[in-house]
Amino acid sequence: MNAWIEKQRHLIDFTLASLARRRTKNLGLLLVYALLVFVLASVALYTHALRQEAARVLERSPEVILQRMVAGRHDLIPPGYLERIGRIRGVQQIEGRLWGYYYDPVVKANYTFMAPAAEQVKAGTLVVGPAVARSRGLAPGNTISFRAYSGKLFAFTVAGVLPHASELVSADLVLMSEADFRAFFEYPAGHHTDIALSVANPLEVRTVAAKLAAALPDSRPILREEVLRTYASIFDWREGLMLALLSAAIFAFAILAWEKASGLSAEEKREIGILKAIGWETGDVIKMKLWEGGLISLTAFLLGFVAAYVQVFRFGAPLFEPVLKGWAVLYPRFELVPAIDGLQVATLFFFTVFPYMAAVLVPIWRAAITDPDSAMRS
Amino acid sequence: MIELKSIRKAFNQGRPNEFWALNGIDLTIEAKKVTAFRGPSGSGKTTLLTIVGCLARPTSGRVRLAEDDISGLPERFLTDIRRSTFGFVFQQFNLIKGLSALDNVMLPAFPTGRPHRELRERSESLLDRLKLAHRREARVEWLSGGEQQRVAIARALVNDPKVLIADEPTANLDTALSREFMGILENLNAEGRTVILTSHDPLVVESAAVHRVVSMRDGRLTED
Amino acid sequence: MLFQPAIIALLLASGVAVAMLAAAAPFAVQVIRQWDIASGSERQLQLERRTYLFSTLAAFVMTVQLIALLLFVFNADRMSVMFVGAMCAVGTLNVNAWGFPALIAQMAVFFLAATWLAVNHVDTRAPDYPLVRIKYALLLLLLPALAFAFGLQLKYFLGLKADVITSCCGSLFSGDAKGLAAEVAALKPAPAMLLFYGAIAVSAGLTFAHARTRRYGYAAAAASAGAFAATLVGVLSFVSLYIYEHPNHHCPFCILKPEYGHQGYWLYVPLFAATAAGLGVGALQPFRRVASLREVLPTVSRRLASIAAIGYLLVAMIATYFVLQSNLILIGH
Ligand SMILES: Nc1ncnc2c1ncn2[C@@H]1O[C@H](COP(=O)(O)OP(=O)(O)OP(=O)(O)O)[C@@H](O)[C@H]1O
Numbered sequence: 001m002n003a004w005i006e007k008q009r010h011l012i013d014f015t016l017a018s019l020a021r022r023r024t025k026n027l028g029l030l031l032v033y034a035l036l037v038f039v040l041a042s043v044a045l046y047t048h049a050l051r052q053e054a055a056r057v058l059e060r061s062p063e064v065i066l067q068r069m070v071a072g073r074h075d076l077i078p079p080g081y082l083e084r085i086g087r088i089r090g091v092q093q094i095e096g097r098l099w100g101y102y103y104d105p106v107v108k109a110n111y112t113f114m115a116p117a118a119e120q121v122k123a124g125t126l127v128v129g130p131a132v133a134r135s136r137g138l139a140p141g142n143t144i145s146f147r148a149y150s151g152k153l154f155a156f157t158v159a160g161v162l163p164h165a166s167e168l169v170s171a172d173l174v175l176m177s178e179a180d181f182r183a184f185f186e187y188p189a190g191h192h193t194d195i196a197l198s199v200a201n202p203l204e205v206r207t208v209a210a211k212l213a214a215a216l217p218d219s220r221p222i223l224r225e226e227v228l229r230t231y232a233s234i235f236d237w238r239e240g241l242m243l244a245l246l247s248a249a250i251f252a253f254a255i256l257a258w259e260k261a262s263g264l265s266a267e268e269k270r271e272i273g274i275l276k277a278i279g280w281e282t283g284d285v286i287k288m289k290l291w292e293g294g295l296i297s298l299t300a301f302l303l304g305f306v307a308a309y310v311q312v313f314r315f316g317a318p319l320f321e322p323v324l325k326g327w328a329v330l331y332p333r334f335e336l337v338p339a340i341d342g343l344q345v346a347t348l349f350f351f352t353v354f355p356y357m358a359a360v361l362v363p364i365w366r367a368a369i370t371d372p373d374s375a376m377r378s
Numbered sequence: 379m380i381e382l383k384s385i386r387k388a389f390n391q392g393r394p395n396e397f398w399a400l401n402g403i404d405l406t407i408e409a410k411k412v413t414a415f416r417g418p419s420g421s422g423k424t425t426l427l428t429i430v431g432c433l434a435r436p437t438s439g440r441v442r443l444a445e446d447d448i449s450g451l452p453e454r455f456l457t458d459i460r461r462s463t464f465g466f467v468f469q470q471f472n473l474i475k476g477l478s479a480l481d482n483v484m485l486p487a488f489p490t491g492r493p494h495r496e497l498r499e500r501s502e503s504l505l506d507r508l509k510l511a512h513r514r515e516a517r518v519e520w521l522s523g524g525e526q527q528r529v530a531i532a533r534a535l536v537n538d539p540k541v542l543i544a545d546e547p548t549a550n551l552d553t554a555l556s557r558e559f560m561g562i563l564e565n566l567n568a569e570g571r572t573v574i575l576t577s578h579d580p581l582v583v584e585s586a587a588v589h590r591v592v593s594m595r596d597g598r599l600t601e602d
Numbered sequence: 603m604l605f606q607p608a609i610i611a612l613l614l615a616s617g618v619a620v621a622m623l624a625a626a627a628p629f630a631v632q633v634i635r636q637w638d639i640a641s642g643s644e645r646q647l648q649l650e651r652r653t654y655l656f657s658t659l660a661a662f663v664m665t666v667q668l669i670a671l672l673l674f675v676f677n678a679d680r681m682s683v684m685f686v687g688a689m690c691a692v693g694t695l696n697v698n699a700w701g702f703p704a705l706i707a708q709m710a711v712f713f714l715a716a717t718w719l720a721v722n723h724v725d726t727r728a729p730d731y732p733l734v735r736i737k738y739a740l741l742l743l744l745l746p747a748l749a750f751a752f753g754l755q756l757k758y759f760l761g762l763k764a765d766v767i768t769s770c771c772g773s774l775f776s777g778d779a780k781g782l783a784a785e786v787a788a789l790k791p792a793p794a795m796l797l798f799y800g801a802i803a804v805s806a807g808l809t810f811a812h813a814r815t816r817r818y819g820y821a822a823a824a825a826s827a828g829a830f831a832a833t834l835v836g837v838l839s840f841v842s843l844y845i846y847e848h849p850n851h852h853c854p855f856c857i858l859k860p861e862y863g864h865q866g867y868w869l870y871v872p873l874f875a876a877t878a879a880g881l882g883v884g885a886l887q888p889f890r891r892v893a894s895l896r897e898v899l900p901t902v903s904r905r906l907a908s909i910a911a912i913g914y915l916l917v918a919m920i921a922t923y924f925v926l927q928s929n930l931i932l933i934g935h
């Protein structure tokens with residue numbers, strides 16, 4: 001056992017020395033390798049952070065949302081629906097919500113206008129999300145006017161800006177009083193956009209939904225866990241799609257690795273011949289070369305991963321954000337919470353180290369079977 | 379000690395350019411003696427050394443090393459024998475560039491897994507003996523030809539082999555260095571090591587240190 | 603669902619492994635047909651060199667399969683949020699009929715590759731390579747197994763539909779469910795403990811005896827397989843309960859979850875290592891009378907048996923530790 005460890009140490013020593021001797025040749029490969037890890041790790045870290053963010057946001061949203069459907073389309077909830085639902089076992093709270101979209105032609109972006117249930121916002125004032133504040137250059141106390149879809153102009157005073165945390169969802173939010181909301185959109189009195197229900201016990205959510213569907217057949221309950229599931233699969237899907245697109249790059253990298261590993265210089269060939277002549281076995285040369293591949297992989301992996309981590313969590317992923325987030329014109333600029341996930345690291349390993357090792361295996365063997373007697377002739 | 383029986387070795391077997399470099403060699407090499415092979419270029423001296431030194435397997439025929447038949451052994455086992463029994467000094471010295479003299483000397487022992495410190499001490503004492511202690515950290519490409527050869531000898535001895543094999547050891551040396559080399563050989567032989575070498579150099583084959591000269595031509599022995 | 607990163611990775615890994623072995627297969631056939639150790643011909647030298655490639659490939663495939671096995675379970679656990687009714691890996695694996703077969707095939711491939719490597723290892727230690735033909739015939743058998751596992755995986759992943767309502771550990775391992783797993787889970791803790799500690803004692807004892815006396819090779823291998831099964835039974839029927847500190851939560855996968863500190867890995871890693879070593883002992887036994895292996899084989903076999911014995915003892919110790927440090931009381935004092 002000791003001899004085995006000692007032998008591996010010797011092999012690593014030799015490998016390190018020979019890597020150092022052929023610095024320039026290995027540097028190119030190392031950089032390409034690290035770049036590949038960097039791109040893939042950025043995608044992985046970024047989507048994972050988004051997924052976490054979405055999950056955190058949804059944690060605070062109601063368990064069930066009820067929408068009325070007319071001719072298969074989402075429609076307003078007419079007065080009296082809240083009462084018709086009445087009391088359902090397990091439902092802690094029911095409220096009608098008021099919200100809608102507004103397209104701001106000035107910055108060409110969509111905002112979400114919303115009237116919170118309790119009178120949190122005074123009439124004539126607004127509370128805006130951070131992205132809105134940023135794009136329109138707003139601070140508390142400023143006045144802003146929006147032209148309603150009816151053509152009328154409305155002026156509001158900004159009462160406050162929402163905090164940065166969970167910016168992903170609140171970024172494009174504009175909060176206003178119920179009266180302002182109804183006036184702005186000419187929303188019929190007593191109508192609501194949808195109904196939110198909170199259910200304490202997760203096991204009861206499905207029964208509640210079934211009861212709702214029975215009580216109001218023209219309505220559609222949307223479950224939070226369902227949304228969560230959809231988000232999870234959308235994010236994974238995006239990530240997977242990116243990886244599939246990047247598979248061309250992975251493939252090209254594998255070919256490069258193969259080329260590099262097979263294109264031994266005459267000097268390297270001579271060295272392997274010498275090693276074999278003076279008593280190294282084919283298996284020893286293979287082991288030494290595998291160590292070489294392993295060390296290169298480890299270095300590239302660490303370099304690429306750390307760079308990706310810094311890019312995503314320090315600088316907010318400027319390189320991949322547009323591709324991966326892409327769900328509104330108005331990009332929220334939010335702080336991603338650093339998170340590393342074991343599954344992702346393992347997956348990343350399969351996309352980088354595995355193709356590399358698979359590609360160099362045969363060239364390594366080819367190099368290792370150099371005739372030992374070649375050292376006698378040159 | 380080493381017994382060769384009807385050894386034949388083909389290159390490019392089965393192809394149009396098939397070539398039989400050795401054509402039926404019967405020979406016994408005695409232990410603890412210095413044996414030299416001589417013959418024109420292309421007569422098969424180097425090929426014969428590769429077979430004796432377990433670097434290659436004969437296409438047919440038997441090789442016996444201290445009573446063991448080793449001709450049919452796979453490479454893996456030949457390597458074990460080669461590592462422990464033979465030390466090689468090559469014509470071009472074949473040191474690994476970029477490594478220090480000491481590192482080069484240690485190389486043949488790496489696969490044995492000998493503890494690093496013990497190995498280092500052994501290598502240093504060998505370099506010491508060959509008067510290279512002051513150059514042990516120098517990269518081999520900065521060494522002179524004679525120094526390089528002494529590093530190669532130290533490397534050949536690091537696993538303490540019974541047999542030393544040298545192919546054209548003096549081809550790249552001037553007369554003085556060749557004499558010095560023969561002196562070293564004599565010492566090693568006096569320690570009880572078998573030495574097998576090839577040479578065109580009269581200084582070598584006619585030296586008093588050589589006990590037996592074997593002549594070759596066209597892959598056969600021609601009696602001496 | 604094919605566009606899940608981990609799924610692509612898993613398919614990539616097994617696909618490449620199959621492709622590699624398939625590309626190597628013609629050479630394996632060549633070795634079987636033309637091998638002649640006594641010859642010094644260039645063809646024979648070529649063949650010998652190729653054997654190095656096969657050994658390296660097989661070791662690579664085995665390492666990859668081991669990591670893939672971990673990734674497979676890990677990913678199944680993670681994907682459980684996407685299926686209604688799934689709380690852990692069991693739910694995901696249950697989404698269609700191919701989940702558990704794919705997992706079992708993956709484990710089988712790992713054990714097959716491990717035993718092949720054991721045979722390969724002793725063979726390369728005898729100067730006449732006495733098992734070369736057998737070895738390469740076995741390698742050719744490994745290929746369909748690998749391809750089969752790949753096929754199952756592909757079928758499973760292609761059949762993952764998000765709208766399926768699946769059943770998870772709660773129903774699969776509950777007392778009133780049907781099936782082998784449920785019956786095992788319904789086993790009372792006391793007999794299950796008896797079975798688990800008994801099987802571990804027998805296998806550790808036999809492997810230890812083999813390591814000391816060279817005898818009982820087959821028995822040690824059989825006991826290893828038994829101990830593997832018994833440990834799974836033990837995990838299902840009592841170890842998991844102690845880890846969850848819940849009298850009805852029988853799940854061999856939830857113990858891998860971060861909520862439970864990934865404790866399952868401490869149990870499964872030594873278990874798999876010990877079982878692979880124990881099966882290796884069995885795989886070597888048929889060749890113990892081969893003349894050139896008389897010296898080598900017992901050494902290797904005994905070393906493998908020692909690894910297995912230590913592994914099983916570790917499994918027993920870790921399981922005992924989980925039971926002792928738990929706040930759950932299943933058996934009255
Ligand atoms: N790998 C090879 N393939 C084909 N022919 C070879 C090979 N190696 C050696 N030969 C041939 O075998 C013959 C013997 O070569 P060898 O090197 O043994 O001669 P030598 O006696 O050592 O010659 P020199 O004195 O020039 O070193 C030569 O004709 C050479 O061309």
Ligand SMILES: [Mg+2]
Nearest residue numbers: 423424425545
């Ligand atoms: Mg020559």
